[in-house]
Amino acid sequence: MMSDPRLLVVLLNYRTPQMTLRAAKAALADMPETAELVIVDNASGDGSMGIFEQALADWDLGARVRLILSGRNGGFGAGCNIGLAEQMSDGSAPDFFYLLNSDAFPDPGCIATLLDHMTRHPRAGFAASHVRGEDDLPHTTAFRFPSIAGEFEGAVRFGPVSRLLAHAIVAPPLPEKTTQVDWAAGASVMIRAATLEEIGRFDETFFLYFEETDLMKRGARAGWSCWYVPEARVVHIGSVSTGMKEWQRMPAYWFASRRHYFIKTHGRAYAAAAWGARLTGSALHALRCALTGRNPQDPAFFTRDLARHGLGLRSGSGRATARRPVSEDRT
Known part of the structure; x- marks a missing residue:
């Protein structure tokens, strides 16, 4: 079992500096003493960096927390990749990364629970939390990989079809116990550095959506498992940066x-x-x-x-109704 693993927590901000600071405080309260936190600002252009600099000066945590400004907003995956390319402050490589959304707040023991699961399962590439809203209702965050059958079932929304294609339902009921799943949402997920070294980081072709699905699919094909760990819990507001609601x-x-x-x-x-x-x-x-x-x-x-x-035609839906994010959720 790995002793004292090096953990780097990655928070991605897009125009939600106060929410991101709240998430950072929650993460710092739950992180092991040796863990470090990096906040990546995804080219917010709204003064977020100044707010962060003042807050971190007040916190006076030294090298344990650092800021990075992205030169462009390339989307969720591109922003996360900046943090995933970082090393620890002493120049050593992290053993694990913990991705936390800027509107997600770990319960006490969440990070340690995920880290413990990863150290006990050497082929675990990913371990994701139970996610609930501020109303205490669980969010569906553990999934099967999309398929032709799953696409039809999810679109038609008809009981007899769902029963017939139960094996293909992309969003089945959440497991009550720690369970291996195909993929999980990235609101709160531990990632093994060795997995990324083998399969690469996020595909930056995805501006938003399907980037975790792709990453964990590549992991599965390389023999790395993904786990849903309900004992590790976070509160998640959801869709703050994207405006999805x-x-x-x-x-x-x-x-x-x-x-x-x-x-x-x-x-x-x-x-x-x-x-x-x-x-x-x-x-x-x-x-x-x-x-x-x-x-x-x-x-x-x-x-x-x-x-x-x-058909390869422009849908027109990216004009007035879509906002250009991005730091998180899609649930």
Whole structure:
């Protein structure tokens, strides 16, 4: 078992400096004494760095906390990669990285629980927390990898279909015990440095969405496991930097990320079939809602935008309705 592992905590900020400082305080209170924290500002351009510099001067923690300003906002993965490329303050390489969203706050013992799990499972590449909202309701953060069947099931939203395709449901019920899963959301996740050395960091083609799915898929293909550890708990507000709760229409980069994931992971033929399955399921869902008088669960223009994007046409959803983030969540 690894003794005194070197841990670097990575916080990504985009225009939420006070929230990020709250997350940093929660992380510092839960981190081992030897762990360090790096805050990456994702080219906020709103004075965040000045706020951080003043706060850190007041905290007077020396090399235990440092700031990095990104030269551009390349998205969630690109911002995280800046932190994941860092070393410890003494120049040594971290053994583990802990990614924490800027609006997520670890409970006491969360980080130690994840770290302990990783040290006891040498082939664990990722270990993710139980995530709950401020209302104490759990967030769905443990998933199966997307598939053609999973795309259809998730889009059609029809009980008999879901029972038939239960094995493919992307977001199954959360496990009650520590369980190996396909992938997990990155709001609070421990990552083994050796895993990144083998498979690489986040693919920066993804501006937002599907970047964790891709990273953990690459890890799985290389023999690294991903775990959901419900004993490690965080409170997560969600969608603060992205403004997702205010969206009236899915942004273009969601469709672009989805398409890139399927093409990269499975090839163009599979990606086309997955697109067709999602499109068909969404259309059937809309038809059933029209016939029964129910409100559709898809955002406005979703089926139209999905169809246009699948044909290589601009969806138009990236203009007035999408904000350019990004530091976190998507749950």
